[in-house]
Amino acid sequence: MKNRIVEASIQLFDQKGFTATSIKDIVEVLNVTKGTFYYYFKSKQELLRDIHLNYIDDLIDQQERILGDEEKDCTEKLHGIIYMVISNIRTNKESARIFFREMRHLSDKHVEEIRLKRNLFRKNYQSLIESGISEGEFKTTIPADMLTFGILGIMNWSYYWYNPDGDVSEEELAVIFTDIILKGVKTQKLV
């Protein structure tokens, strides 16, 4: 039941927004009582925290698995993480959009908890870029922090527009984005 409450709330929060969705809306969709809701969650804010945590913990797990793979160089790991995030869109699009949009509705205590994890995800990216620079794979002229924000931008925006059932597959999109980031779009003769 806990999972069903989470799933139904994710749909409602994504469609209507966190503030406009009441606990009544959630229990009506599931045809259960408010008592059932309060058995699992102290409040709507607790539920929002759960959605945030599930989302970011899962991403960090997957990210750290890729970063820990000693058979891959930094270029391959970069491609791996880009592919991981894009593959995640099919199943977690709504959670991601709630994550980007509703963080300010968390309680102060929870905001801090989530912010630390969000920063960890970003810093893991940045460490990868820094390793790539020190390994000679990436240019020494690239500011690792700015590049990280740029990559996060490409990734985060894709939750809003990318349709995994459209013309471009997840694999193809990961190759396109990795290729742009690695090699750029300018023709050689004009560089």
Place this chain on the structure above:
Amino acid sequence: MKNRIVEASIQLFDQKGFTATSIKDIVEVLNVTKGTFYYYFKSKQELLRDIHLNYIDDLIDQQERILGDEEKDCTEKLHGIIYMVISNIRTNKESARIFFREMRHLSDKHVEEIRLKRNLFRKNYQSLIESGISEGEFKTTIPADMLTFGILGIMNWSYYWYNPDGDVSEEELAVIFTDIILKGVKTQKLV
């Protein structure tokens, strides 16, 4: 007074969200009556539409001025638009975040109006990329639509993290992002 209502609402909508902000909240900040609010706006939704329109119309104007400059090649125009968006963060950060976050709270009629303008902004970018490809400035292997979404991602995300008063100036950030997009981050020897 109309401008003051818009300015106060932008701050409140950005901090608390559109749904959680009441007309009472807005008029209290300004120390005016609800009658004053309703003299300028039929509803909170009308006000939200105004904020959306001001934001996107201004961006499109600036974008089209750059695209229409016949002295610039496509590479220079790309840099020009990236710089324009980053410069816009200082003054319009809150409007932009409302634009990204609150569109679903517009009335159906207004959603369509805003969506068309939003698409125009994206298609202008894409036309520039397509011209760059046909002029031989950008690689023919780059899918113009996917690159456009990638660039929009870098740009849109910067409204959330970039601090124009920090270590990196608007000019510097525009050069960094343009450089990554044009030339990529991979060292030549390993390409």
